[in-house]
Amino acid sequence: MANVTFSTADDTLYAYLAGEIDHDSAQKLRIEIDNAIVSHVPATLTLDFGSVGFMDSSGVGLILGRQRRVQALGGRLRIQHAPRQLRRVLQLAQIPCTDPEQED
Numbered sequence: 001m002a003n004v005t006f007s008t009a010d011d012t013l014y015a016y017l018a019g020e021i022d023h024d025s026a027q028k029l030r031i032e033i034d035n036a037i038v039s040h041v042p043a044t045l046t047l048d049f050g051s052v053g054f055m056d057s058s059g060v061g062l063i064l065g066r067q068r069r070v071q072a073l074g075g076r077l078r079i080q081h082a083p084r085q086l087r088r089v090l091q092l093a094q095i096p097c098t099d100p101e102q103e104d
Contacts, residue, residue, distance in 0.1 A: 050081030
């Protein structure tokens with residue numbers, strides 16, 4: 001099961017994801033992250049995948065949906081500590097990854 005914790009700095013909302021992201025946990029995370037987005041209306045939402053041990057395609061859907069949500073509010077999405085298999089998908093979706101040491 002996955003979980004998320006939040007912190008804020010300036011106009012950025014950080015969501016630290018942990019655990020295994022599958023269909024069921026992605027739904028729970030979506031609700032929690034969307035509630036935080038509405039509460040904070042951040043200029044930047046940063047999703048941190050540093051503590052995620054497994055993620056299936058539901059995680060990609062989670063990311064893309066949060067990108068649409070935050071962009072609708074005038075913000076942008078950033079990803080940090082993305083697993084290697086996710087980085088190519090992020091590039092195709094034009095979602096910035098803030099880990100320059102991990103870029104191919």
